[in-house]
Structure formats: C-alpha cells, structure tokens
Amino acid sequence: MKRDVNLNRLAVFVALVRAGSFTAAAAQLGMTKAMVSQHLLQLERELGVTLLVRSTRRMAMTEAGVAFHADCVQLLEQAQTAIERIGHQRSKPTGTLRLTTSTDYGTAVIAPALAAFQRLHPSLQVDLVIDDQINDLIAERFDLAIRIGWLRDSSLRAMRLGSCRQLVMAAPAYLAEHGAPRRPEDLVTHGWIAMSPLPTPLRWTFTRGSQRRVVRMRQVMQANNAAAIRALVLAGAGVSVLPDYLVRDDIQTGRLQVLLAQYRLPEGGIYAVYPDPQPPAKVRVFIDFLRDHIGAL
Known part of the structure; x- marks a missing residue:
C-alpha cells in the first residue's frame, strides 16, 4: 500500500x-x-x-x-x-556544450572561437551543429544557438552579443568590365546575385544621413547560402550583399571591394539564444567569451 x-x-x-x-x-x-x-x-x-x-x-x-x-x-x-x-x-563549466548556428557564421566565426574557448576549458566537450534551418532548441536538446539578423518572437531567452554590417561587394575583375556604381540607383544596371531565403531579396534600402533610397535589383543568379554567394561574387558572376564577418579577409587582400561605402544597409544583430532561464556555467562562460571575441574582430 x-x-x-x-x-x-x-x-x-x-x-x-x-x-x-x-x-x-x-x-x-x-x-x-x-x-x-x-x-x-x-x-x-x-x-x-x-x-x-x-x-x-x-x-x-x-x-x-x-x-x-x-x-x-x-x-x-x-x-x-x-x-x-x-x-x-x-x-564551473562541465559536461558538453551543445550549440547550433548557421553555416556561414559557424565556419567563419564560431568554429575558430570554439577552438580558442576549448583551450581555456579543456575538460568541457563541445558539440557544434551547423544548420541553416531554425532548430528547436528544447526538442533537440541544444544549450544555445547563435543567430544572426533579426530575431523572431519567441519564449526563448536572447542576449545581443554584437552586430554585423551588410556590405555591397564585387570582385575587381567584375568592376573592371562593368564599372563601379556611384549611387544606389546605379545597381539596377548590374547583375545581382540574390539571397533566396530573404523575404525581399531584390529590394534593398540604403541610407546616408537623412537620405533613404530604395532600390530594386536585377537578378542574374540566386543562392540560398551566404558562403555560396561569396563564391559567386569572387568568381565575378555579379554584385551582391554579404555580411562583414564573411568578407574581412577578402577586403584586406583585395579579392573583393566594398561598393557604396558611404551608404548604410540595415544592420543585423548577433544573438545568443537559449532556453534555460538559469543557464549553467558552460553557457554563461561561452556567451561572455564569444561577446569578447566578437568585440575584438
């Protein structure tokens, strides 16, 4: 009984x-x-x-x-x-840190950051899942996700770690053949490589001070991944928008050039998203580490 x-x-x-x-x-x-x-x-x-x-x-x-x-x-x-x-x-950070992020940000930023983080915490295991889909953190038992851009409404907790600029990019060989645009409106004469997952991949808003200009591009190609678009731009296939974290080395080496640098496109945020209202030490220390890492880039 x-x-x-x-x-x-x-x-x-x-x-x-x-x-x-x-x-x-x-x-x-x-x-x-x-x-x-x-x-x-x-x-x-x-x-x-x-x-x-x-x-x-x-x-x-x-x-x-x-x-x-x-x-x-x-x-x-x-x-x-x-x-x-x-x-x-x-x-104290213990166990396995399981996290997910997008393909381009994961390979360009998160993977190198994790290598440095793991050297500081050698007893902590890391499980990085690269996926351009929005994973269910609770159902798939992720400790956190690193997400770029603009967050959807959610019951999850989010902490902003930094921001990323969107830059209009082209290869020198392409510009030598087609010329460089001087105003946002000039982009309509260039071949645009569109990011297909975006809600409006051909419509972009440029700002300069109080000026605001909306331009609709002429698509010649599209791809569903920023790394693929970068490869197409490097190959001289056209012009496109790429996040700053993906093209830093290309700009420094001259492989790609920034166009219309005097204008701004909407900036996206870099967020740590996690389900636990009281995250364990492994999550807290990684968020702190990544914020510092992003700030030093």
Missing part, C-alpha cells in the same frame, strides 16, 4: 539518532524539543511502525528503526551529492 510520507521528517529522524537525544537534536536543528518529538511521531504514523522506543532517560532504535535509519542516511547522502553536483555545474 502506498504511504504518503513527508520526506523532511527523514532528516529530523537522522539528526535525532545522530544527536542521541531530543534536546541535542532540537539545538542542532534550530527547533523546539516538542517539534522534534512531533516530527518523529508523525513519521512513525506515516510509516505505520515504531522507529524509536524512549523513556524519560534514554532512547533506542527498534529493529525497523535501525534498517530505516541506514536507508535514510544513504538517501540523504545521495541527495546532498546531487545538490553539490548541480552547484558545481552552476559554478
């Missing part, structure tokens, strides 16, 4: 046996002697057995009390170990 037992009384019972008297147990537990006695009586009623026999001068455990006490000690020790283990996870 199932019995409803108040588990808090187990700790009182163990403390009473350890102390050897109701008076000493009451002092250790911060209770009155009457409260300790009441807890024991209630526990015995809930269990349906006598655990202690006592007189005015002494007390002794029954046979059932001896066996139950041994089980209670083991149970409380296991509970304490579990509490300490959780506390350890809260204070």
Whole structure:
C-alpha cells in the first residue's frame, strides 16, 4: 500500500539518532524539543511502525528503526551529492556544450572561437551543429544557438552579443568590365546575385544621413547560402550583399571591394539564444567569451 510520507521528517529522524537525544537534536536543528518529538511521531504514523522506543532517560532504535535509519542516511547522502553536483555545474563549466548556428557564421566565426574557448576549458566537450534551418532548441536538446539578423518572437531567452554590417561587394575583375556604381540607383544596371531565403531579396534600402533610397535589383543568379554567394561574387558572376564577418579577409587582400561605402544597409544583430532561464556555467562562460571575441574582430 502506498504511504504518503513527508520526506523532511527523514532528516529530523537522522539528526535525532545522530544527536542521541531530543534536546541535542532540537539545538542542532534550530527547533523546539516538542517539534522534534512531533516530527518523529508523525513519521512513525506515516510509516505505520515504531522507529524509536524512549523513556524519560534514554532512547533506542527498534529493529525497523535501525534498517530505516541506514536507508535514510544513504538517501540523504545521495541527495546532498546531487545538490553539490548541480552547484558545481552552476559554478564551473562541465559536461558538453551543445550549440547550433548557421553555416556561414559557424565556419567563419564560431568554429575558430570554439577552438580558442576549448583551450581555456579543456575538460568541457563541445558539440557544434551547423544548420541553416531554425532548430528547436528544447526538442533537440541544444544549450544555445547563435543567430544572426533579426530575431523572431519567441519564449526563448536572447542576449545581443554584437552586430554585423551588410556590405555591397564585387570582385575587381567584375568592376573592371562593368564599372563601379556611384549611387544606389546605379545597381539596377548590374547583375545581382540574390539571397533566396530573404523575404525581399531584390529590394534593398540604403541610407546616408537623412537620405533613404530604395532600390530594386536585377537578378542574374540566386543562392540560398551566404558562403555560396561569396563564391559567386569572387568568381565575378555579379554584385551582391554579404555580411562583414564573411568578407574581412577578402577586403584586406583585395579579392573583393566594398561598393557604396558611404551608404548604410540595415544592420543585423548577433544573438545568443537559449532556453534555460538559469543557464549553467558552460553557457554563461561561452556567451561572455564569444561577446569578447566578437568585440575584438
């Protein structure tokens, strides 16, 4: 028959046996002697057995009390170990950090950052999943996602780590053949490589001070991935918009050129998104590390 037992009384019972008297147990537990006695009586009623026999001068455990006490000690020790283990996870990075991000940002930024992060925390395992789809963090048991752009409404927690600029790019060979645009409107005469997943891949808004210009491009190609678009632009197939983190080296080496640098396109955010309202240490330290890493780029 199932019995409803108040588990808090187990700790009182163990403390009473350890102390050897109701008076000493009451002092250790911060209770009155009457409260300790009441807890024991209630526990015995809930269990349906006598655990202690006592007189005015002494007390002794029954046979059932001896066996139950041994089980209670083991149970409380296991509970304490579990509490300490959780506390350890809260204070020190342990276990496996499972995260996901997009293909282009994952290869350009996250993978190199994880290599440096793991050197700082060699006991921490890392599981990086590259995917251009929006993963279900809870169903797929991800600790966090790094997402770029503009976040959808969600019950997940999000922390902004930085921002990324969108730059109009072309290869020198393409510009030598077709010329460089001087105004946003000039882009309509150039072949545009569109990012197909965007809601309006051919419509872009340029700002310069208080000026705002909306331009509709002429598509010659499209691709569903920023890394693929970068490869097409490098090959001289046309002009496109690429995120700054993907083309830093190309700009420095001269493989690609920034067009219309005096104009701005909408900036996207870089976010750490996670499901846990109280994230463990492994998530907190990685978010702090990545924020610093992004800030130094």
